Amino acid sequence: MRPYNQYCPVAHALDLVGERWSLLLVRELQHGPLRYSDLHDRLVGCSTNVLASRLRDLETAGVITRRRLPPPAASNVYELTESGRALGPVIAALARWGLRTLGPPQGDAAPSPGWLEKALRTTVAPFAPSARIGFSIDGEEATLDAGAVVEGLLDEPDAVVRGTPADLYALLVDGDTGAAEIDGDRAVIEALIGALATTQPVA
Amino acid sequence: MRPYNQYCPVAHALDLVGERWSLLLVRELQHGPLRYSDLHDRLVGCSTNVLASRLRDLETAGVITRRRLPPPAASNVYELTESGRALGPVIAALARWGLRTLGPPQGDAAPSPGWLEKALRTTVAPFAPSARIGFSIDGEEATLDAGAVVEGLLDEPDAVVRGTPADLYALLVDGDTGAAEIDGDRAVIEALIGALATTQPVA
DNA sequence: CCGCATCCCCAAAGATACTG
DNA sequence: CAGTATCTTTGGGGATGCGG
Numbered sequence A, B: 001m002r003p004y005n006q007y008c009p010v011a012h013a014l015d016l017v018g019e020r021w022s023l024l025l026v027r028e029l030q031h032g033p034l035r036y037s038d039l040h041d042r043l044v045g046c047s048t049n050v051l052a053s054r055l056r057d058l059e060t061a062g063v064i065t066r067r068r069l070p071p072p073a074a075s076n077v078y079e080l081t082e083s084g085r086a087l088g089p090v091i092a093a094l095a096r097w098g099l100r101t102l103g104p105p106q107g108d109a110a111p112s113p114g115w116l117e118k119a120l121r122t123t124v125a126p127f128a129p130s131a132r133i134g135f136s137i138d139g140e141e142a143t144l145d146a147g148a149v150v151e152g153l154l155d156e157p158d159a160v161v162r163g164t165p166a167d168l169y170a171l172l173v174d175g176d177t178g179a180a181e182i183d184g185d186r187a188v189i190e191a192l193i194g195a196l197a198t199t200q201p202v203a
Numbered sequence C: 001c002c003g004c005a006t007c008c009c010c011a012a013a014g015a016t017a018c019t020g
Numbered sequence D: 001c002a003g004t005a006t007c008t009t010t011g012g013g014g015a016t017g018c019g020g
Helices: A009-017 A022-029 A036-042 A048-060 A088-102 A115-127 A165-172 A186-197 B009-017 B022-029 B036-042 B048-060 B088-102 B115-127 B165-172 B186-198
Strands: A064-068 A076-080 A132-137 A140-145 A148-151 A159-163 A181-184 B064-068 B076-080 B132-137 B140-145 B148-151 B159-163 B181-184
Touching: A009 A022, A009 B022, A009 B088, A022 A036, A022 A048, A022 A064, A022 A076, A022 A088, A022 B009, A036 A048, A036 A076, A048 A064, A088 A115, A088 B009, A088 B088, A115 A132, A115 A140, A115 A148, A115 A186, A132 A165, A132 A186, A159 A165, A159 A186, A165 A186, A181 A186, B009 B022, B022 B036, B022 B048, B022 B064, B022 B076, B022 B088, B036 B048, B036 B076, B048 B064, B088 B115, B115 B132, B115 B140, B115 B148, B115 B186, B132 B165, B132 B186, B159 B165, B159 B186, B165 B186, B181 B186
Parallel strands: A132 A159, B132 B159
Antiparallel strands: A064 A076, A132 A140, A140 A148, A159 A181, B064 B076, B132 B140, B140 B148, B159 B181
């Protein structure tokens, strides 16, 4: 991309990660290293040449690293550098803003495995209260435990939320406590909703 | 821009403000409404057709509004909507990440009027301790007062920082307390540096 | 002047085929 | 699997024009 040529941290950041697909690529790598074809599968619509170009640019920018796995798994994986992981607050801020107008998930949406864990990690975890909240949504299970997200339902949660993706959206975005089934301490759920509703984040 | 077609808040946010110049345009409007030609002057390199296109798209997206000033100042101004103002955390997160690799300002840089106030507001204010810190940098004066930024030097500050833009950069980004001249309570300056450093590990 | 719309040109994105 | 090569299409940059 042609640089903006402005001495401004925002412009400089966009010089590095402002191109099309760049931040979505970083988003995919936030949950662990991936191979080229994994990335190509997840970034539907991103053609191979564009993906290769972005990987090169982001490596030059110091955001990602290419690493060759040791035999017998002789393949390359891409992973975030420390600088790339530092983009977490940027992704989270974008996610929270995007939620304002995203709208609830449509019924025919078939999310990919691990979607719940990733969704909680990027948009909810940075603002979560120090409680243990389990989620069982449409077959996926994850637990928000004092700001961290783990797979499955941990023992002795303060509360557990069950329902569909649309129920989860209604609960966390609209604050509609009637949609999902809530077991346990409803106060921690209210606290979570309140934390998400306040619009002064960035952790 | 062609949409990403992903049910993801990040992708949706980028569908709305991910195009070239969009976020820089929002950045310019963060400190008050501006006219078309004002924006064109500040976004050097953004051609007129692209600027007009972005303004239309952002208005459609509900991020900005066009308003006709009453006579005799019969001209249009553009200003952020509530949704546009909600992009503040996104801009701030990008700014903080961009600072990691931006580097100190070059000597021949002639910043625009009000740069200090804007810089403090976007990158420093969200993380400032509850103190009154004055800044007198290269003729510009501003005060950070319990998270708010005002023009000029307020009375009875806890501390005052004086120096060049490069000194300010060295102080706030590198944590180099030797560059700028610091009057008053150095502890609040240390607290500010600490608050900036905790969420922004400099490479 | 201010606020764009038009036109032209080139760079970048999308799609597909192909190769080590 | 991990890209490169090639082609087409879209979008941005720059200049100009033009009505209010």
